[in-house]
Amino acid sequence: MGNTIEEKAYLAKQASVHLATVSTDLKNKALKAMAEELLNSKQQILDANQKDLEEAAKQKAAGTLSASLFDRLKLSDAKFNDMVCGVSDVAKLEDPVGKTLSTVVLDEGLTLYQISCPIGVIGVIFEARPDVVAQVMSLCLKSGNATIFKGGSEAKNSNRILFDTLIRALSKVPEIPTEAFHLAESREDVAKMLDMDNYIDLLIPRGSNDFVKYIQDNTRIPVLGHSSGICHAYVDEDADLVLAQKVCLDSKIQYPAACNAIETLLIHEKIADKFLPPMAEIYAQNGVELRLDDAAEKVMKKAGSRVSFTKASDKDWDSEYNDLILSIKIVSSADNAIHHINRHGSHHTDVILSQNQKTIGKFTGLVDSGNVMVNASSRFSDGFRYGKGAEVGISTNKIHSRGPVGMEGLMIYKYILSGSGQVVANYTGTGAKKYIHRRTDEKYCRLQ
Amino acid sequence: MGNTIEEKAYLAKQASVHLATVSTDLKNKALKAMAEELLNSKQQILDANQKDLEEAAKQKAAGTLSASLFDRLKLSDAKFNDMVCGVSDVAKLEDPVGKTLSTVVLDEGLTLYQISCPIGVIGVIFEARPDVVAQVMSLCLKSGNATIFKGGSEAKNSNRILFDTLIRALSKVPEIPTEAFHLAESREDVAKMLDMDNYIDLLIPRGSNDFVKYIQDNTRIPVLGHSSGICHAYVDEDADLVLAQKVCLDSKIQYPAACNAIETLLIHEKIADKFLPPMAEIYAQNGVELRLDDAAEKVMKKAGSRVSFTKASDKDWDSEYNDLILSIKIVSSADNAIHHINRHGSHHTDVILSQNQKTIGKFTGLVDSGNVMVNASSRFSDGFRYGKGAEVGISTNKIHSRGPVGMEGLMIYKYILSGSGQVVANYTGTGAKKYIHRRTDEKYCRLQ
Numbered sequence: 001m002g003n004t005i006e007e008k009a010y011l012a013k014q015a016s017v018h019l020a021t022v023s024t025d026l027k028n029k030a031l032k033a034m035a036e037e038l039l040n041s042k043q044q045i046l047d048a049n050q051k052d053l054e055e056a057a058k059q060k061a062a063g064t065l066s067a068s069l070f071d072r073l074k075l076s077d078a079k080f081n082d083m084v085c086g087v088s089d090v091a092k093l094e095d096p097v098g099k100t101l102s103t104v105v106l107d108e109g110l111t112l113y114q115i116s117c118p119i120g121v122i123g124v125i126f127e128a129r130p131d132v133v134a135q136v137m138s139l140c141l142k143s144g145n146a147t148i149f150k151g152g153s154e155a156k157n158s159n160r161i162l163f164d165t166l167i168r169a170l171s172k173v174p175e176i177p178t179e180a181f182h183l184a185e186s187r188e189d190v191a192k193m194l195d196m197d198n199y200i201d202l203l204i205p206r207g208s209n210d211f212v213k214y215i216q217d218n219t220r221i222p223v224l225g226h227s228s229g230i231c232h233a234y235v236d237e238d239a240d241l242v243l244a245q246k247v248c249l250d251s252k253i254q255y256p257a258a259c260n261a262i263e264t265l266l267i268h269e270k271i272a273d274k275f276l277p278p279m280a281e282i283y284a285q286n287g288v289e290l291r292l293d294d295a296a297e298k299v300m301k302k303a304g305s306r307v308s309f310t311k312a313s314d315k316d317w318d319s320e321y322n323d324l325i326l327s328i329k330i331v332s333s334a335d336n337a338i339h340h341i342n343r344h345g346s347h348h349t350d351v352i353l354s355q356n357q358k359t360i361g362k363f364t365g366l367v368d369s370g371n372v373m374v375n376a377s378s379r380f381s382d383g384f385r386y387g388k389g390a391e392v393g394i395s396t397n398k399i400h401s402r403g404p405v406g407m408e409g410l411m412i413y414k415y416i417l418s419g420s421g422q423v424v425a426n427y428t429g430t431g432a433k434k435y436i437h438r439r440t441d442e443k444y445c446r447l448q
Numbered sequence: 449m450g451n452t453i454e455e456k457a458y459l460a461k462q463a464s465v466h467l468a469t470v471s472t473d474l475k476n477k478a479l480k481a482m483a484e485e486l487l488n489s490k491q492q493i494l495d496a497n498q499k500d501l502e503e504a505a506k507q508k509a510a511g512t513l514s515a516s517l518f519d520r521l522k523l524s525d526a527k528f529n530d531m532v533c534g535v536s537d538v539a540k541l542e543d544p545v546g547k548t549l550s551t552v553v554l555d556e557g558l559t560l561y562q563i564s565c566p567i568g569v570i571g572v573i574f575e576a577r578p579d580v581v582a583q584v585m586s587l588c589l590k591s592g593n594a595t596i597f598k599g600g601s602e603a604k605n606s607n608r609i610l611f612d613t614l615i616r617a618l619s620k621v622p623e624i625p626t627e628a629f630h631l632a633e634s635r636e637d638v639a640k641m642l643d644m645d646n647y648i649d650l651l652i653p654r655g656s657n658d659f660v661k662y663i664q665d666n667t668r669i670p671v672l673g674h675s676s677g678i679c680h681a682y683v684d685e686d687a688d689l690v691l692a693q694k695v696c697l698d699s700k701i702q703y704p705a706a707c708n709a710i711e712t713l714l715i716h717e718k719i720a721d722k723f724l725p726p727m728a729e730i731y732a733q734n735g736v737e738l739r740l741d742d743a744a745e746k747v748m749k750k751a752g753s754r755v756s757f758t759k760a761s762d763k764d765w766d767s768e769y770n771d772l773i774l775s776i777k778i779v780s781s782a783d784n785a786i787h788h789i790n791r792h793g794s795h796h797t798d799v800i801l802s803q804n805q806k807t808i809g810k811f812t813g814l815v816d817s818g819n820v821m822v823n824a825s826s827r828f829s830d831g832f833r834y835g836k837g838a839e840v841g842i843s844t845n846k847i848h849s850r851g852p853v854g855m856e857g858l859m860i861y862k863y864i865l866s867g868s869g870q871v872v873a874n875y876t877g878t879g880a881k882k883y884i885h886r887r888t889d890e891k892y893c894r895l896q
Binding site: 016017018020021104106110112119120201202216217219220222240243246247249250254255338342357358360361362364365366367368369370371372373374375376377379380381385386387398399400402403404412413414415416417418419420421422423424425427428435437446447448 | 464465466468469552554558560567568649650664665667668670688691694695697698702703786790805806808809810812813814815816817818819820821822823824825827828829833834835846847848850851852860861862863864865866867868869870871872873875876883885894895896
């Protein structure tokens with residue numbers, strides 16, 4: 001408890017190899033204990049949260065804490081129950097550890113197994129939302145990863161009691177090394193964590209875009225996340241316009257603050273006259289502020305539309321509004337749309353509306369984004385909707401994991417070569433034995 | 449050609465999305481053209497290499513260039529032919545692009561495909577060995593990745609003519625965007641490349657440990673590689689000692705300069721009297737210099753061994769000799785061996801010699817290395833021996849790819865959600881539609 005962050009990280013690393021080998025049953029037993037202990041301590045946890053809220057209310061009044069941060073800090077009854085259910089649900093997820101990913105017989109009696117295993121130590125740095133502690137600890141436990149949490153100071157009482165409650169639950173299953181989990185509390189610890197590439201294998205930041213960007217820019221540890229979500233919908237000349245209208249509306253208004261809501265609508269010039277004026281009317285009815293390029297403005301004037309809008313500036317194409325604002329641009333081809341998306345987008349989620357399979361093929365092939373939606377809302381880009389059971393984050397990285405990431409993003413693999421005295425000398429030079437390299441479905445079985 | 453590195457990187461990024469969609473047939477056609485063009489230009493290439501060698505010979509004589517660097521610089525006839533065969537072989541490898549990795553039906557008519565795709569732009573920074581240009585360009589082409597090469601100045605003539613020859617071959621297949629490949633030539637370009645995380649998605653350094661470490665320590669771009677190979681063999685109390693002798697010898701002497709040769713031998717105290725003296729004798733006969741801890745020294749004296757050795761110092765446990773030198777330590781348990789390996793090793797390749805399945809299970813579970821060998825030589829830890837067809841590098845990273853990495857290390861994936869107008873609004877709130885999340889084997893088919 002009184003340990004420095006360096007000591008905590010060292011202990012987490014040591015414990016991580018042991019946590020990696022804990023059986024599924026024991027991990028599930030611990031998850032159940034975690035859910036129970038949270039319920040047993042509900043009142044104390046809500047009291048601690050209340051303390052944080054009182055302090056935060058003062059800061060909010062003084063203008064040093066935003067209303068949205070205040071909301072995220074609050075553990076309502078519903079949020080508390082969701083949190084407990086979330087922990088229980090992780091027990092139901094398949095254990096991702098120890099799966100045989102591939103098996104190759106190199107030679108008779110010499111078999112290579114590729115086995116999934118945890119990454120090691122995950123650093124989680126988050127703002128406000130104290131329920132992150134329970135959510136991430138349950139996912140890391142199930143996937144066998146040690147974890148160091150660093151929450152925002154605004155939630156210090158909530159984080160501390162949640163962490164202590166969960167550790168108390170873990171300690172009821174003696175085979176689980178509780179030293180695998182640590183809570184860092186001082187502000188200086190963040191900078192130290194960003195430097196600990198010898199101990200921390202992966203960082204997961206949870207918070208505002210600026211917060212994630214700061215983490216990404218100040219560490220050599222791999223970061224799982226995304227710092228912006230500039231998503232697009234492109235309405236092709238061969239789109240079903242009724243269908244397109246539905247999807248374009250949902251992609252913008254279903255939850256405009258989300259990273260997977262669209263910020264820019266691209267419309268093919270051939271269907272702009274037919275599509276844009278009624279679409280603009282619908283957006284306006286739903287409170288969406290529109291920012292149009294010159295060509296779109298002409299289309300609206302030509303149609304005699306009375307929907308109000310402003311002119312889009314160059315800055316708009318690179319803006320994430322996270323709000324009921326949408327920029328609209330007319331393009332002369334699918335290629336132009338693709339070029340615009342690859343240049344201005346954040347490679348997160350982009351949508352094509354088209355009934356032309358060739359155009360769809362071009363778009364899905366050339367748009368360099370983690371998620372490409374064909375005739376479906378951008379808002380589907382989400383771990384739960386994708387059926388992952390739980391979402392660790394949405395990644396715009398080009399290595400390891402991309403798009404909505406579930407527990408698979410917390411996994412790596414090791415190779416285990418099982419032999420009976422084979423040496424490389426026999427496979428080289430004159431009279432060398434030959435490798436077979438035969439793939440099989442055989443699973444690796446590790447005695448414990 | 450006269451472009452700055454920034455322009456080259458920009459062009460590579462632009463071209464990368466197009467290269468990502470080139471068909472297998474066209475890529476194989478280009479690979480054949482590359483092999484042919486290399487053969488056609490053999491004499492000019494060897495002449496250019498001769499020029500580099502003459503310059504290097506002067507530096508070698510002046511003591512500013514090592515003998516091993518000189519050797520790696522030389523394109524012998526055999527190396528040239530291997531290089532050409534290597535390019536042809538890549539044509540035979542399966543195309544890793546566009547594979548359906550998973551398919552989930554979210555709801556009837558709304559299907560999520562996870563499709564393999566290239567990472568984007570790979571930066572390859574290498575010392576001496578000019579054949580890297582042909583090897584890496586063929587792997588990157590086949591996997592659809594754009595590439596920026598930066599070779600050492602000692603090989604500038606060889607690299608330039610190899611690069612120009614390969615680009616000339618590529619340009620015979622007009623569908624391949626040659627702008628995807630660039631050669632950087634000035635020393636300042638390296639520092640600039642390390643800063644280009646907006647354009648370069650992955651760095652692959654090829655050279656000495658110090659060189660790789662320098663790259664790893666000076667960039668935020670993910671690096672695929674390893675900067676050291678401190679590998680161990682552990683001879684357990686339940687080992688078959690005859691088998692262990694063979695494996696321990698091969699692991700050290702088969703090619704001691706390799707990263708997967710062992711540097712430290714750990715021996716269980718219960719079998720040390722029986723195993724160590726004859727093993728030491730065999731090592732001595734094979735020219736291996738031995739460095740023993742106190743307990744091992746006692747075992748040798750007790751046995752009256754006449755094999756010469758020196759005392760191991762603390763530094764030895766953290767040393768990669770890359771030479772016929774071996775440190776030896778007696779341990780009191782498998783747990784102690786595992787602890788030593790996790791603390792002092794480089795998480796590259798470690799061996800257990802044992803016939804006890806429970807001890808083997810413990811070792812493979814707890815040793816935190818990319819490759820764990822059971823009763824087989826550490827030297828098998830290699831892309832070709834693992835059957836990968838080609839090796840991009842050996843990684844000690846904990847994310848993306850680990851151990852020997854083939855073309856799969858150059859791949860990521862994107863999600864494509866194919867719908868017919870579905871919106872998220874229908875799946876939320878009262879009367880919400882339910883997700884099905886049914887896994888199927890259906891492949892994604894992209895029209896081109």
